[in-house]
Amino acid sequence: MKFKPTQKKAIKTGVLLVTGLIGVMASDGVMGAVVPQEYNTPLVKGAAALASGFGASAIEGEDNYSTATKGLLLGSALSQGIKAVREVVAEKVVTTENPTGYQNFVNKAMGMNSSYIPMGLKSGLPAEAWERNSGKPVIPISRNKVSSRAI
Numbered sequence: 001m002k003f004k005p006t007q008k009k010a011i012k013t014g015v016l017l018v019t020g021l022i023g024v025m026a027s028d029g030v031m032g033a034v035v036p037q038e039y040n041t042p043l044v045k046g047a048a049a050l051a052s053g054f055g056a057s058a059i060e061g062e063d064n065y066s067t068a069t070k071g072l073l074l075g076s077a078l079s080q081g082i083k084a085v086r087e088v089v090a091e092k093v094v095t096t097e098n099p100t101g102y103q104n105f106v107n108k109a110m111g112m113n114s115s116y117i118p119m120g121l122k123s124g125l126p127a128e129a130w131e132r133n134s135g136k137p138v139i140p141i142s143r144n145k146v147s148s149r150a151i
Contacts, residue, residue, distance in 0.1 A: 019068040023075020042084040049081035
């Protein structure tokens with residue numbers, strides 16, 4: 001591997017990075033417009049990630065338009081893939097009041113910033129995943145509404 005920066009490579013990398021970020025932001029809007037809410041499962045998100053990744057790999061060309069299209073598709077693939085993994089992992093999460101170093105690492109890697117979140121949603125994970133083993137009563141929540149804890 002040789003490190004030889006050029007203006008052309010810098011522009012291509014910048015286009016890929018910016019359009020990838022736009023793809024991440026736009027992927028939820030596209031999924032919301034195409035897939036009804038009740039069918040937006042981890043399996044559908046995973047399939048969308050695979051389809052976007054396949055689409056990006058099928059694009060030929062070295063011009064900025066091809067690079068931009070690849071960036072949009074790769075951003076969408078990353079976004080939907082991460083969300084699918086987080087939802088699958090959230091179903092398996094066991095929370096504790098005092099996480100070990102390993103548990104803390106896994107929590108942070110999956111978007112959980114602490115071992116216990118008392119209110120609503122945090123980082124895209126449902127509150128039930130946080131409170132499953134806390135022994136405290138919880139009001140079931142919808143993913144579209146903010147809820148409060150039962151007293």
